[in-house]
Amino acid sequence: MIPEMGHFALIIGLALAFLLATVPAWGAWRRNTYAMALAPRLAIGLLVFVAISYGCLTVAFLQDDFSVSVVAANSNSLLPVIYKFSAVWGNHEGSLLLWALILCMWTAAVAIFSPQLPLLVLSRVLAVMGGVGVGFISFSLLTSNPFARLLPSIPADGNDLNPLLQDPGLIIHPPLLYMGYVGFSVAFAFAIAALLGGRMDASWARWSRPWTNVAWAFLTLGIMLGSWWAYYELGWGGWWFWDPVENASFMPWLAGTALVHSLAVTEKRGLFKSWTVLLAIFAFSLSLLGTFLVRSGVLTSVHAFATDPARGMFILVFLAIVVGGSLVLYALRAPAVSSRVSFSWVSRESLLLFNNVVFTVATLTVLFGTLFPLIVDALGMGKYSVGPPYFNAVFVPLMALLAPVMAFGPISRWKRDSTQRWKAELLLPGVAAVLCAITLPMLQADYNLWVALAVLLAAWLVFGLLRDTWFRMGGAAGFPRGLRRITPSYWGMVLAHLGFAACIIGVVATSQYAIEHDLKMSPGDTDSLAGYDFRFIEVAPVRGPNFLADEARFEVTRDGEFVAFMAPQKRRYLASGSIMTEAAIDPGVFRDLFVAMGEPIGDSGAWAIRLHYKPMIRWMWVGAIFMAFGAFTTVLDKRYRRQRSRAASAADGAEYAR
Known part of the structure; x- marks a missing residue:
């Protein structure tokens, strides 16, 4: 009876997702306040019923209900209770239901924690997320029903959970990864809402930025836990193998990193508006692409969930609709938006532009290496493999280009700056970094040039951050009172960049000295x-x-x-x-x-x-934790918590309606 309740609740969830995708969108089109006001209630109702469905599947696992196909295939009466709980998402059907649940959680969170949004904007954002919910819940019900029964032939016991997944890492790795994956749907929804409204300015960037930072932070933690899990569980002693399914989560992270920085420029200076919208579409599209790769059967990996071509075709069609539709809308709307703000090539804007270019090229590099064997195989040109030599040869130099520029970013000024000021600000950090690069590798028996370069880049970044932080708080005279003048947004940036420096040291030291x-x-x-x-x-x-x-x-x-x-x-x-x-x-x-x-x-x-x-292998994971907590810290900035008056929200809504 409980599985039928879960199945019925999921069907109701699909109906609510369809209403959320259509009624508020119609209300925004017709300027019907009542229809738009239904959006938050529909979002909360959607979460309630999908949560009931997920809870019923969890109960089926905990009660060893082997009449449910997915329980019989992925659990066993001897399985410890903690792994029965995590086995719910240790399979294709259950993990897809978890995906839908997390999407509903993000949707409800936007509905509850966005009182400052104009009703017109909120209704469009929630409608877009409702449309994504329709796609994934339909996928679950039509091709991956988690409540399918094995009647009347009920097995006496289950097949057991994959031993690779019987690990504490499974309990927290997939949910965190999905929180990041699905979280980019919020940035995507804000981008589509901005395109529908025809107004891509600092407002939508300010509304979207905290959600994007949180999603990026969760994805960072998820990837870090996946790396750690592979390191100790597979018995290979490795931490990253450029596996295609690993790349499937890494590509949205790279695009999301570019998006986080681009949103900062759009919010602060009103620049890169069209590009930022395109990055939001790109990041979420890569999340959907990763879902297709993992669940279609086109890849063979210890991480892959499914090998059913019908499921892959469903995701492929859904991906084509979402990506194709959003790009058509972008093509129609984006050219009408132009930026009249200028900036010098010696400025913070130019450095962030360089950041965007590097991360975008890195994303495309990984995308090409991941898809090339599949494309060649589909064309009947034979079997090819793209492994670590390719990725290391093209990806590592890009990151080496990025690290030197990161020290200039915090100390640079918006709109216009001077190289002379940069030189004055960073001369001392540069000298200290060179000294570290010369002396620290000497602590090892063999002086390694690659390690020296890593120390140089990491020390340059760290000392540059320390110099800028010292300056912002007013030096010795301002300490410690000057710490109060520094915003959470700045502290978040410092933590994230320090984490990146730690990752550089950890990756290079492990690679060279292992x-x-x-x-x-x-x-x-x-x-x-x-x-x-x-x-x-x-x-x-x-x-x-x-x-x-x-x-x-x-x-x-x-x-x-x-x-x-x-x-x-x-x-x-x-x-x-x-x-x-x-x-x-x-x-x-x-x-x-x-x-x-x-x-x-x-x-x-x-x-x-x-x-x-x-x-120093743990420096990589500690660095990733620093980066994630840096992103979480930026959300504490008061400008994201500031409540707007009803009059201001109404004025914004009226402006969007024009």
Whole structure:
């Protein structure tokens, strides 16, 4: 009965999404205040019924209702409760319902937390999001029904959740990733609303900017958790592989980064209006493209969810409608909008323009590398593979171009600046950065030029930020009172740029200084790696809640002193019989020690063992956390919380109506 309730609630949700997509849009067209005022109520009602539907599916998993097809295929009575809860989205049907739920959450959040918006604008924004909701809920009901029954042949037990997904990372990684993916629908909706109103000015950028920052922050955390999850769960000791499905989430992040910076220019100076709208369309379109790649079966990946061509065709048609329709509207409306604001090439505007160009080119580079094998295969020209060598060769230099310019951004002035002032402001930070680049890599046995370059770029960015922050708070005379004069928007920028600097150090140091040993070891053997001695003590059987494992136990010492006890496992899951590697990691601020088990070798008790030394790898993830919290911090700026009077909102609405 509960699955039928969930199915019925989802059908009601589809009806409400259709009403949200049509009634407020009609009201905005006819200037019918009553129809427009229904938009927030419809948005909240949509969230309620989709949440009921999702709750019913969750109950089916928790109660081991194997009459539901998706429960039987992705759960098991032995599965721990925490993984039964996360197994709801550990499959195609459930993850799509989660996607729809998060879309409804964003829609309701816009309805509830946007009292400052003119009713005309709010109704258009919610109508666009309702239209997106119609597409995804229809996709769920027509091709991916999560409540399909296995009647009358109900299995006694389920097939089990993919062992790769039986991990705490699954509990938080997909929801955060979807919060970012789907969050760009808000920027898309504001952009379409601006195009429909024919008024693309600072107002729509100011309304859209906090939502875009929050979506970008969630996507940053989601990608970071995906990288961390791949690092410790897959047993490969890697953190990023340029997998096509990884690229599917990375491309919206790159486009979203350009959008975040472009919105700042549009809000502050009224520039790049048409370009900012196009970026909003581009970012959300890439989110839809990622959905198509993951769920169509055109890609083979450990991250892919579905292999049904019918589902892929549905998403492809939906993608064509959304992207094609929005681009047609853009082509009709955008040329009429021109900017009369000028700026010098030595100014903050020009630096942000350079930022946009670099991130857009980087996005297109990743897009080309991801789609090229698919296009060639579709044309019958054979099988091709585009791997890390291509992406590293073209992507890394683009980021190296971006880092030097980032130090100029915070200290530069709007409209017009001078190179002489830049020189005066950044001379001392530049000298300090060069000294760091010369001296810090010497702490390693081998001086590495790539690490020196990374230290130079990161130190240049950090010292430039410190110099600008010191200046803004009034120097020593203004400390600490001067800290109050600095806005949350500025602190958010500082945190995000510091995080980027940490990522540079982490990526380059790990890539250049990592050491790996693949070897055969028996109990009693010892191997030395990066000054650490790994002594293989024994292999012992271990029983988990739903698996049996062989656990290798290692004692790690350095210069005769105990460092860590590490116990990687080779697990066999009882329900599915799947064999999985569970790596053991001893984390640290400046290094990780990583041990993974391979296969047993012969009958001598020997095992294939993989040892890794990963220096400063956690700086990447800490840097990503800094970037995300920087984006969250910008939303605290008071200009985004300022309540507008009804008269001002009405005036804005009247202006949009002209």
